[in-house]
Amino acid sequence: MRWIIALDNGFARISYLCGWVASVALILMVLNVFYDVLARYAFNDVSIAMQEMEWHLFAVVFMLGIAYALRTDGHVRVDVFYDRWGDKAKAWVNLVGALVFVVPFALLIAYYGYSYTMEAYNLGEGSADPGGLPHRWIIKSLIPISAIFMATSGLGMVTQAIRVLKLGESYTGGKSQGGLA
Template identity: 40%
Template sequence: MLNTYLNNLVKVIDSITEFTGKAIAWLTLLIVITTFAIVLLRYGFSLGWIAMQESVIYAHGAIFMLGAAYTLKHDGHVRVDIFYQKFSAKQKALVNLFGTLFLLMPVCLFIFYVSIDYVLLSWEILEKSKEPGGLPAVYLNKSLILLLVITLILQGVAEIARNILIINTNSQGEG
């Protein structure tokens, strides 16, 4: 019963993370096209717009912030695994479980705690770019910090459930 619930939870969260990661990946194409246009316009026609340049920075921030959970799901974060690579599946699951519980989750909660006022103040004043002709929605960009936390916590819950399933499966197989 618990395993079925955890399995379903992992599937739902993983599908959300997968969709978000694949959707956000398209921003890399937008960055390439926009950067090419910026260079072409500036050096070919002596034209340029601050908003266009800022849009590249915003898109890059969105890729980083919203892609972190996708990277976590695919185990793509940097890891020094001198010992980890030789661990059994159950040992790896235990390391991942404790790492998620005692490192990922507290860091996410800390980031949320220290950034919530920063983001809310930006929304309160509807913060705009300080550059003339810049993008008028800095508050949306700052909101990515909270979305980073939400998506990482959500994927962290999936990782906790996934590792509990691995531990339960291996424990039952050993008994």
């Protein structure tokens, strides 16, 4: 069962990397908004590109934050029931939920998101506003990329559940004891 621990730790590293990138993007977004507000109200200067960068950074925060939230149990679920269950019941819920919902949904998003991104790339899509950001395909490429990371976190939910079921580990704040947590 060492391979399952190594695999789970690898999935955890990927999810935590997504969380780190989302955190950095959040800091950059706050700085961007601060600059944009300062430029607008103190210097009467407006930059369409900086305004568009705000929602691009928000997309990074949201879409990469999903993978991190799945790994750390920060996502929405009916905790009224889940919190009262034992570790084995939680493991079964996570195992089935990941295999039936998370991974297939993420792969579906990746499949359709790829063609959406390629269409934007082939069209040379950019901002409709003058002075806006060019190369809209770059931010659209985050859709299939984040979906792959979401699928990876879903597989991490599976390996984490197997650790609880087979190795008798317990959930501690959404992380099994033997992992990177």
